Amino acid sequence: MDAQLVQCLTESTCEVFRTMVACDLEPGTPLLGEAAQPRSHVVGTVGFGGSRLGLVAFHGSLDAAREIAGRLLGISAGEVRGEIADAIGEVTNMIAGSFRTRMAGRGESWAISIPTVTVGTDFSITPRGYGQRAVLPFRMPNHGDLFVELLLTSR
């Protein structure tokens, strides 16, 4: 996996959380290949295509997703009800969009999809046909680990 991609996605994720969620994430060491399979309750995905093809996926626990939704909406996590999916979709959209912008500055040209979100338990994503994979771990203070996954495929 191109280190520049990992760095840009890390910076994008931290910027979105710092600016919109009022939270300083602590990035961990990226995991490359199939070694890491993030288990989570809420997964937001945004696909992209153009000079590269792939997918950005955001993984979080229900507790973390509720906290993120509350902070975005300006309410307490306890008041969050049905807003989690839309909120995580928007966070994923902003991460992927910021990532796209950073990569555009390095000569890449992509379009991104509208986000989709899955909320549930005991599931994992098994992509088919992706050539490269990186999982970026982040610690959200008091709310455990979040993961941002980057899947790339060649044409």
Place this chain on the structure above:
Amino acid sequence: MRVLVVDDSSTMRRIIINTLVKLGHQDFAEAANGLEGLERAAEGVFDLIITDWNMPGMSGLEFIRTLRAQPSERRIPVLMVTTNAAKDDIVEALRAGVDNYVIKPFTPDTIREKIDAVTGRAA
């Protein structure tokens, strides 16, 4: 100032409206895509439209192009709030009739500065 907020994400509409409230604005209408935006714009008088770009149904660009093509006595200022921030995107949005541009993620200060710029330009 009456503001129309157009975004398919209810979360982003709430974030923008919460930001506007902090900036002292109180009168809002909402729409979830460009088609709804056109309906709301036809129903009422607005001093500012804030719209997303990527929306199902009718995108923000189509919305603004259609709005600008309609005969009107006054030109409503339009601010686009989006993740599409490449130079080509900005040029395309400005050509469609957008007056200014806010790139997500954003701070309340950025929203205020851009609103001041587009409403000042319209005055």
